Amino acid sequence: MSQRYASWWAFWYSKGLYVLVALLMAATIILTTPQVSQGRSWLDLLLQGVQVIQLSRLSDNQEVQLGQQINQALLKEGKVELYRNDQINRYVTSIGQRLAKKSDRPSIPYTFQVVNDDTVNAFATMGGFIYVHTGLMEKVANEAELASVIAHEIGHIVGHHAIEKMRKTAITQGLLTAAGLDRQTFVQLGVQLAYSLPNSRGAELEADQLGLQNLKRAGYAPIAMLTFMEKLIKYSSSAPEFLSSHPATDDRITALRASIDPATANKGDGLNEKSYRNFVKPLIAK
Template identity: 50%
Template sequence: MFQQYFSFSNRFYRRLALGSITFIITVGIGLGNVQPSYAISWLELMIRGVQIVQISNISNAQEEEIGKGINQELISSGQVKLYRNSSINSYINEIGQQLAKTSQRPNIPYTFQVVDDNNINAFATMGGYVYVNKGLIATADNEAELASVIGHEIGHIAARHAIQKMRDRAISQGLLSAAGVDRNNAIQIGVELAVSRPNSRADELQADHLGLEDITKANYAPAGMLGFMQKLLSKGGSPPTFLSTHPATSDRLKILQQDINPQTANVGNGLDNQAYKNRIRSLYVN
């Protein structure tokens, strides 16, 4: 009986050992196939005890946490100077939250902030953070035009463009392992992307499409989107910052003109120029 037990045990342990070796080889191959050029192994990252973010499968909570870190770094480093005007900030937040509810991704918290900068610009980062320059607010003629820009930036968030860019940048910098990327590195990459804003033509067209859907659902007149785009193109000379970070504006305008029915372009809210000037009056006295 002991001999039978011994024979059974040998067979059992041999199978277990072969199974373990097969598992180790399979996992090794799998990890190697994820990204063979990654500089740091998952084991090394675990030993270092750093917080790792798997960008490809990032959760809403992780995205919000990284977005918060990016926002804090942008402000503390002085790369973004917030405009401390409660009336204007309240107005931008009012428009933004209304658009967030009708967006394609309403299930995350959104933060809308005004940047103390006279350049015509707006941008978005991960986790629902949208930044609008006071120069852009002053340039818009009405609320529908302003809403079109905010809707466009929400479109970037809805399409997770910043997450895709972060993954590409992490790979190019050799910072992405099979396990993911260090949270601190993710935040630093996010700050770099927020400053450079390297949006592709495809990203811009998609954000335009999503933004147009958003403002229409929120009952803003689609003409606002056309009006602001035409305003930017008519500037002439050195293009404003908004144009330099949002390429192919003329092509985008043509596509929007095709997507918007002229008969319904002015149907909706936000086209009252005087009402808009009244709402942003404090912008000119501070």
Template identity: 50%
Template structure:
């Protein structure tokens, strides 16, 4: 058997042996007894930086759990669920159909209608998508509604809320010695969903993803373009676009992304059929 102490005694002056051994033993003692909780959680030894960066690589289960807490805050303090079962089932079924065509089809999506007259839709991490009653009344057909909902699914697919949360936490210095406090993360998630604008890059990524979802689900890609064209006539931009890239710029970008052979194909453009689906709102 190899004898470490015999080996080192032949190569190092004997007066250095005991200090070296003592230093090794001291380090081992520190990590084994002085910081037992840190040994079980290596992130605490490294500091808050790694904790923040891990927000962009959190598991689906962790993302959904945080999204559920954010959702509870949004529905208890900001919005009220719309009570009509027919409308809720319609939006949920449409959302599930679209989410199945996304790049994250196995996420347990939750599609909810909230009472608000503004033309708006938003999403938070973990698959939570919100559609206002004002938006449902404003769109002309199912393809337009599907386009907006697909856009929000696109944000979830690209984990934009998580990426934005990481950036804000770093910018505001919200990480402590043990990482980000859960309550801070939840409140920041609400703020991100309702008030903080997304970057132009995130919006264009979501638009691109929305087109792919629409076409894969069989809907006309013109639906999303029609929705933006409809908003050009508004004297002031609705909530949905108030902090987003200009509608005209997004229309031009979408037109370029639609394959010419798919421009006039797809379902969902029947206005009468859509009005019949949302009749309780009219």
């Protein structure tokens, strides 16, 4: 009996020691991992049962789900007013889906929405959500120019630029813990970044190049991306929101000129200005 008891004690002692060592290692990792003082600690989040988002390990499904929540918050908080015209929305969606299928990230579901806003602007949030202002649709000359803007925004999604921007902003604002961001903070920050913070120079240049390749693969004339940007700078007394929130515009135009072959610049769809204006102008006229 005593031998059986001794064996039982040795077994559970070893198990207990193993658990103790594991707990000590976990505590050491938590205590020695640098954390921003303003952020909530990893242990606090764990004890409160808050779901934590690891910015460096987002799957496509997670990104799409979080993008859906950011989109819902943008609508609920009145940051975005959707334009209620089925014909215009179907038109923009058809262009967007044509591009998305030929993008470098075709596997996620893209959502294209028209925003009732006179400013010349377009933007993207993570998870395939892209927004185009009616003011921009009035300014572009043809379908290819509109497609070039949408292709640029798809380029941001392909490059995961929103996630990287969120990571840097969370660090700057002291919101990022060793574990990541809790879901509520993640969504709130996503709403904030959708409008207020421009992308980096590197992100814009990359989105231009990804968008240009996407535009060509989808069969649109590549010259449209260049003419749209040049026109906005030339004819605007002050830079429109689309350009003022996108830094290093001159560098971007220079890079686009170098990337577009003059021999094939006008080859492709979407350059018929009359057709575009006959279709779009009456629908978005105020």
